[in-house]
Amino acid sequence: xxxxxxxxxxxxxxxxxxxxxxxxxxxxxxxxxxxxxxxxxxxxxxxxxxxxxxxxxxxxxxxxxxxxxxxxxxxxxxxxxxxxxxxxxxxxxxxxxxxxxxxxxxxxxxxxxxxxxxxxxxxxxxxxxxxxxxxxxxxxxxxxxxxxxxxxxxxxxxxxxxxxxxxxxxxxxxxxxxxxxxxxxxxxxxxxxxxxxxxxxxxxxxxxxxxxxxxxxxxxxxxxxxxxxxx
Amino acid sequence: xxxxxxxxxxxxxxxxxxxxxxxxxxxxxxxxxxxxxxxxxxxxxxxxxxxxxxxxxxxxxxxxxxxxxxxxxxxxxxxxxxxxxxxxxxxxxxxxxxxxxxxxxxxxxxxxxxxxxxxxxxxxxxxxxxxxxxxxxxxxxxxxxxxxxxxxxxxxxxxxxxxxxxxxxxxxxxxxxxxxxxxxxxxxxxxxxxxxxxxxxxxxxxxxxxxxxxxxxxxxxxxxxxxxxxxxxxxxxxxxxxxxxxxxxxxxxxxxxxxxxxxxxxxxxxxxxxxxxxxxxxxxxxxxxxxxxxxxxxxxxxxxxxxxxxxxxxxxxxxxxxxxxxxxxxxxxxxxxx
Numbered sequence: 087x088x089x090x091x092x093x094x095x096x097x098x099x100x101x102x103x104x105x106x107x108x109x110x111x112x113x114x115x116x117x118x119x120x121x122x123x124x125x126x127x128x129x130x131x132x133x134x135x136x137x138x139x140x141x142x143x144x145x146x147x148x149x150x151x152x153x154x155x156x157x158x159x160x161x162x163x164x165x166x167x168x169x170x171x172x173x174x175x176x177x178x179x180x181x182x183x184x185x186x187x188x189x190x191x192x193x194x195x196x197x198x199x200x201x202x203x204x205x206x207x208x209x210x211x212x213x214x215x216x217x218x219x220x221x222x223x224x225x226x227x228x229x230x231x232x233x234x235x236x237x238x239x240x241x242x243x244x245x246x247x248x249x250x251x252x253x254x255x256x257x258x259x260x261x262x263x264x265x266x267x268x269x270x271x272x273x274x275x276x277x278x279x280x281x282x283x284x285x286x287x288x289x290x291x292x293x294x295x296x297x298x299x300x301x302x303x304x305x306x307x308x309x310x311x312x313x314x315x316x317x
Numbered sequence: 318x319x320x321x322x323x324x325x326x327x328x329x330x331x332x333x334x335x336x337x338x339x340x341x342x343x344x345x346x347x348x349x350x351x352x353x354x355x356x357x358x359x360x361x362x363x364x365x366x367x368x369x370x371x372x373x374x375x376x377x378x379x380x381x382x383x384x385x386x387x388x389x390x391x392x393x394x395x396x397x398x399x400x401x402x403x404x405x406x407x408x409x410x411x412x413x414x415x416x417x418x419x420x421x422x423x424x425x426x427x428x429x430x431x432x433x434x435x436x437x438x439x440x441x442x443x444x445x446x447x448x449x450x451x452x453x454x455x456x457x458x459x460x461x462x463x464x465x466x467x468x469x470x471x472x473x474x475x476x477x478x479x480x481x482x483x484x485x486x487x488x489x490x491x492x493x494x495x496x497x498x499x500x501x502x503x504x505x506x507x508x509x510x511x512x513x514x515x516x517x518x519x520x521x522x523x524x525x526x527x528x529x530x531x532x533x534x535x536x537x538x539x540x541x542x543x544x545x546x547x548x549x550x551x552x553x554x555x556x557x558x559x560x561x562x563x564x565x566x567x568x569x570x571x572x573x574x575x576x577x578x579x580x581x582x583x584x585x586x587x588x589x590x591x592x593x594x595x596x597x598x599x600x601x602x603x604x605x606x607x608x609x610x611x612x613x614x615x616x617x618x619x620x621x622x623x624x625x626x627x628x629x630x631x632x633x634x635x636x637x638x639x640x641x642x643x644x645x646x647x648x649x650x651x652x653x654x655x
Contacts, residue, residue: 215402222365223415224392224466236405 096288097295107269108289112296115274118186119254119300122193126249129194130201131242135231137202138209139217149206155199160192160258167192168262184265189273192259197249204248208241209234243312250304254297274300318343318505319364319394319470324373326359326529334359334370334529341470344503346496348510348520352539356529357509358399361472364507365396392419394470399478399509401459403447408439408458415466429465436491437461452479460488464495473508489519527572527655538575538624544568544654551592551649559620562592562649572655579651580625582615583644584635592649595619599641602632617643 100108137149169175171183171191182188212234220233235242257275264271266280274297282290320340326333334356341347341364349357362368363375366386375382377390395415403411412430421429434440437457442450450458456479463471471492477485496504508520525532527539540561542554546568553560554573563573581587586594597619605612605626613632615625623645627637637643 213402215398215400216404218367218396218398219402219404220414221367221391222394222396223418223462224388224395225418226388229418233404 090287090291093287093291097292100289100292101296108292108296110269111272111274111277111293112300114186114272115254115297116300118189118193118260118273119250122190122197122253123246123250125190126194126197126253127201127246130198130249131205131235131245132231133198133202134205134207134245135209135234138206139231139234149203152199152203152206156203158196158199160196160256161262163195164192164259164262167195167259171263183263184267184271186264186271188263189260189271192263193253193256196256196259197252200252201245201249204245205242208238208245211241212237240312243308247305247308251301254301254304318378320376321360321363321370322374322376324363324370324375326363326368326373327371328359332529334363336360336373336529336531339364339524339531341505341507343469343505344496345505345522346492346520347505347507347522347524349507349524349526350510351526351532352511355526357526358474359529360526361396361474361507361509364470365394365472366391367396392466393468394472395463395466395468396472397456397459397463397474397476399474401456403450403455403458407444407446408434408450409443411458411462412439412443412465414462419466433461433465436464436494438487453481453484456480457484457488460492464492467499467502468504469502470505470507473506475510476508477510493519527574530655532572532574532653532655538577540573540575540621542571542573544571557621559595561652563652563654564650565652565654567654574653574655575623575647576651576653577614577624577626579647580623581646582625582627582631582635582637583646584642586644587646589646590648591646593645593647593652595623595645597643597645599637599639599643602637602639613637615643617645619643619645 137145137152167188168183170177171180171188172178173183182191216237217230217234220230225233255275257279260266260271260273261276261279264273264276266272266276272280274293278290278293278297281287281293318341320338321336322338324334324336324339339360349360351357359368363370366375366382369375369384377393382390404414409430412433413426416426416429430443431440434443437460439454439458439461442454442458447455456476460473460476477488480488492506496506525539532539540554540556542556542561544552544554544563544565544567551562551564552568553562556573561573561575565571581589581591586596597617599615599617600622601616603614603616605614612626613629615627615632615637616622617625625645627635635643
């Protein structure tokens, strides 16, 4: 147990000293997570609303597909995207493999089903009279969707939190697509894996703590925003 | 204004509405009465353009409405559902919702909201939120919210189901006032209700729905019965404690309708060819405005509740009043079978 206590002491010292490398890794992780969450929710939330409110042929199959995608192993997604983004792959021309953009792509693919499936469930939970009320008072498609989203704001905030949680803690795709390159694609999760395998528990624990602090800060921010918008 | 033509509407293959023609003319107050499940709410949803009929057409000013009704057209009709919901925010936010999304200026919205709030006695509730309101308040806010956008057609589904008599009267008075004042663009109001007294008192046209079809009579004179098998011309159906004679070939489960204007009202039994002679006491007398006439609707308990419509002159001559003994007579052939 000594190594854990030592790890915590080292973590505290690193965090308080403002270690440039540690904070660099944290900032990159935050940047990737925020961008991936925005892209995944930007596509997933409207998709979820569409799946929840429109009746079309194949809707049930689409919902099943989205729900199944929730359970995709991250390393499998990483592997598939690796094939697509590698030099000989169809998207190789982008030159994104082993860049932070590749990690964003992997995270978006993993967070998208979460955003779509959970937001579909959130919208289905809204009283259908809300939608009809907005429509009969003259709202068009977008304003109706906005009115429904306002009613489901707590559930949708939880969807965004869940999507962020997925991307910020993701390691499989980040490792395969980013390559864990120091100063370039090393994220908190890949760094924790690396330093713990190297026996540098202090640094690994410090980075792990930072990861928890980031997740906590995002959750608190979302809760504060929800509180302001309640009523 | 708005009309349905040749409409057959189905839910999961089950026919719920079957109307050759149903129109709500400009400036009219139409009441649609009927049992639960008669198709009233479905009818209002079709008229509100929120739902598209399975077969047939919805016409607006004589022009067929496309399947996806344009927003500009949808904004000319508003529906208040039977159990309406208030949207997030205060009563003020709700009353201004439709006006804001029409892009009106804040000052215009504020003025319109305050006017409609005053009209419906909601001024004191303007800053309240939905959880601070009673069901009756929610219903009044929903009606006021729908009226605030000054639609050409206002559709109300059981608008007074959560209101007491005084509140119900106030609501109808506010609607009548709105109709009286909005003269440049007369508003048509269509109300689905099972409260016949309100329908008789306020509507100038009453239509009854039974099993998704327009019926010539009010729902109080509609009875679900089992007609016995047999080849005789006249059959007797048991309704409560009485038998109703009916001329029909039909057997099995049917709905009988006794047209109120086909009932003869007398103080003593008449010697006549009528096969149905039912004695009882008057329970209610109400003015009958439907069809633009000035008749009197006489409700009597003759073993079951029946409504007869007579002229005001006949009501006076017979000295009809609550608790007076009366006899209702009607021919077996006058009874309609659905």
